[in-house]
Amino acid sequence: MAEKFKEQAVVIRQEELAYGIYSMWLKTDKIAAQARAGQFISLYCRDKSRMLPRPISICQVDAADNALRIVYRVAGKGTEEFSTLGTGKEIEIVGPLGNGFPKKDKKAFLIGGGIGIPPMLQLARELTCEKQIILGYRDTLFLQEDFRGLGKVYIATEDGSYGTEGNVLDAIRENGLTADIVYACGPTPMLRAIKQFAAERGMECWLSLEEKMACGIGACLACVCRSREKDSHTNVNNKRICKEGPVFRAEEVDIG
Amino acid sequence: MNMKVNLAGVTLKNPVMTASGTFGSGQEYAEIVDLNQVGAVVTKGVANIPWEGNATPRIAETYGGMLNAVGLQNPGIDVFVQRDIPFLIQYDTKIIVNVCGRTTEDYCQVVERLSDQPVDMLEINISCPNVKEGGIAFGQDPRAVEAITREVKKYARQPVIMKLSPNVTDIAEMARAAEAGGADALSLINTLTGMKIDIHKRTFALANKTGGLSGPAIHPVAVRMVYQTAHAVKLPIIGMGGIAAAEDAIEMLLAGATAVAVGTANFANPTATVEIVEGIRRYMEAYGIEDVVELIGAVR
Numbered sequence: 001m002a003e004k005f006k007e008q009a010v011v012i013r014q015e016e017l018a019y020g021i022y023s024m025w026l027k028t029d030k031i032a033a034q035a036r037a038g039q040f041i042s043l044y045c046r047d048k049s050r051m052l053p054r055p056i057s058i059c060q061v062d063a064a065d066n067a068l069r070i071v072y073r074v075a076g077k078g079t080e081e082f083s084t085l086g087t088g089k090e091i092e093i094v095g096p097l098g099n100g101f102p103k104k105d106k107k108a109f110l111i112g113g114g115i116g117i118p119p120m121l122q123l124a125r126e127l128t129c130e131k132q133i134i135l136g137y138r139d140t141l142f143l144q145e146d147f148r149g150l151g152k153v154y155i156a157t158e159d160g161s162y163g164t165e166g167n168v169l170d171a172i173r174e175n176g177l178t179a180d181i182v183y184a185c186g187p188t189p190m191l192r193a194i195k196q197f198a199a200e201r202g203m204e205c206w207l208s209l210e211e212k213m214a215c216g217i218g219a220c221l222a223c224v225c226r227s228r229e230k231d232s233h234t235n236v237n238n239k240r241i242c243k244e245g246p247v248f249r250a251e252e253v254d255i256g
Numbered sequence: 257m258n259m260k261v262n263l264a265g266v267t268l269k270n271p272v273m274t275a276s277g278t279f280g281s282g283q284e285y286a287e288i289v290d291l292n293q294v295g296a297v298v299t300k301g302v303a304n305i306p307w308e309g310n311a312t313p314r315i316a317e318t319y320g321g322m323l324n325a326v327g328l329q330n331p332g333i334d335v336f337v338q339r340d341i342p343f344l345i346q347y348d349t350k351i352i353v354n355v356c357g358r359t360t361e362d363y364c365q366v367v368e369r370l371s372d373q374p375v376d377m378l379e380i381n382i383s384c385p386n387v388k389e390g391g392i393a394f395g396q397d398p399r400a401v402e403a404i405t406r407e408v409k410k411y412a413r414q415p416v417i418m419k420l421s422p423n424v425t426d427i428a429e430m431a432r433a434a435e436a437g438g439a440d441a442l443s444l445i446n447t448l449t450g451m452k453i454d455i456h457k458r459t460f461a462l463a464n465k466t467g468g469l470s471g472p473a474i475h476p477v478a479v480r481m482v483y484q485t486a487h488a489v490k491l492p493i494i495g496m497g498g499i500a501a502a503e504d505a506i507e508m509l510l511a512g513a514t515a516v517a518v519g520t521a522n523f524a525n526p527t528a529t530v531e532i533v534e535g536i537r538r539y540m541e542a543y544g545i546e547d548v549v550e551l552i553g554a555v556r
Contacts, residue, residue: 003287006288006526006527044524044525048320048472048500048524049319049320050317051317051322051471051472051500051520051521051523051524052315052317052322052524053523053524094288211312211313212312212313212314212315212316214315214322214324214520214523215284215522215523215526216523217284217285217287217288218280218283218284219279219280219284219285219522220277220278220280220315220326221280221300221314222312222313222315222326223314224309224312224314224329225312233331234306234331235306235332235335236306236307236309236331237308238308238309238329243284
């Protein structure tokens with residue numbers, strides 16, 4: 001079992017990439033050196049009227065410098081608090097949490113939708129196979145420049161302002177792309193469509209799921225998803241997203 | 257300095273334990289917290305058979321607290337006995353098993369199964385607001401509280417703690433009923449029933465619509481109920497409800513609790529339990545208190 005640590009991380013720098021989307025680099029003691037693509041960290045608010053940690057996926061790791069990057073959307077008061085932290089400010093974090101993406105040497109689709117794009121960056125950096133990176137946005141692009149040189153990048157926007165008009169699967173079809181394995185993170189309707197798309201084509205498919213969490217470490221049983229098989233830990237057809245996930249083989253889980 | 261307390265004949269090394277449902281069976285937190293430092297680990301509720309729990313979302317944050325409607329998901333007593341008890345006995349702490357059920361027979365079956373197991377106490381959950389059958393159905397009627405306590409006691413080899421619901425008009429009446437039924441100790445409070453609505457999605461924040469409110473927001477309610485109960489019965493009380501710091505735990509002891517349980521605070525700070533133990537020690541040093549027992553019920 002991978003070790004996890006509770007630390008006071010220090011903000012190296014923070015910037016707003018697009019409206020409400022922030023990029024924060026954190027200096028850690030031990031967490032970054034252990035972190036892998038697809039894992040997440042829990043960030044704790046200073047304002048203790050907000051008790052629960054915010055689980056945020058790891059976007060980029062600089063193991064040599066023990067730094068890691070998160071790219072997140074301000075979704076409420078907790079993430080709003082994080083967005084105000086400038087260089088040198090401390091923030092309590094626990095991590096690395098969850099299991100990352102498995103890394104297979106197969107021609108791959110790396111698919112990110114919206115705020116599901118950030119974990120794909122570290123995955124693209126870790127994978128050595130042939131990579132086709134498909135990024136889906138509503139309208140405003142962010143982080144797309146960081147994928148340059150890591151694989152062939154395709155972009156879809158819902159309003160058609162850039163790349164394919166439509167979603168990530170429209171981009172795949174429009175460009176006639178094929179792959180043997182899919183790694184994906186994004187909104188549930190997107191993941192559901194990707195699961196079906198991969199199943200129809202016999203592609204191996206790995207999805208990163210999210211759910212409201214309390215503890216983040218597998219104790220509270222808040223963040224479960226329905227599983228096809230009985231889970232060996234819970235002894236029912238529920239898997240803990242924070243512990244057994246957040247990345248699951250698509251066939252293992254029922255995502256509605 | 258003495259930190260030990262006697263809870264219905266069981267000696268705890270200090271009065272701080274974990275609250276059921278917030279700490280699993282300790283395995284996950286053991287990676288971050290030294291379980292040897294807590295007075296007892298109270299496990300997540302276990303039933304006679306595995307329970308799948310409620311649909312998600314199961315939790316929602318609220319101001320100074322949270323709502324949960326996990327629905328007592330648990331692996332069932334067989335897996336619990338095979339896996340969780342062997343894990344916990346490795347530590348120098350007391351083991352308190354929280355028991356849940358849908359019927360009186362369910363509870364008794366689990367209690368009987370635990371009779372030859374190396375566990376120190378049983379906590380009977382008759383106060384979960386998030387399941388349709390069992391749970392709170394037993395906890396809001398004094399006759400039902402007394403009856404289930406009496407039944408469980410027939411099968412129990414370990415001291416029995418009845419965990420009471422705050423969702424009642426008169427907590428003292430429920431406490432007296434448990435005492436009449438033969439309870440050895442009481443735990444209070446379980447969560448307060450609440451609701452949160454997502455105004456952007458215009459739907460309930462929890463799939464179960466209602467959930468149990470916990471966290472610092474409920475602490476004053478818990479202190480009041482512990483105080484009332486301490487004056488209504490002779491049984492020792494485990495006080496819980498929004499304890500997030502040593503000050504909250506001390507307040508609960510002063511109100512009449514013999515021990516305290518830390519729940520939601522584990523989510524906000526995974527090392528909350530051990531920090532509270534240390535905080536109580538510092539408080540005792542600062543005020544020259546030799547024995548933690550001096551604090552119990554000191555404010556009358």
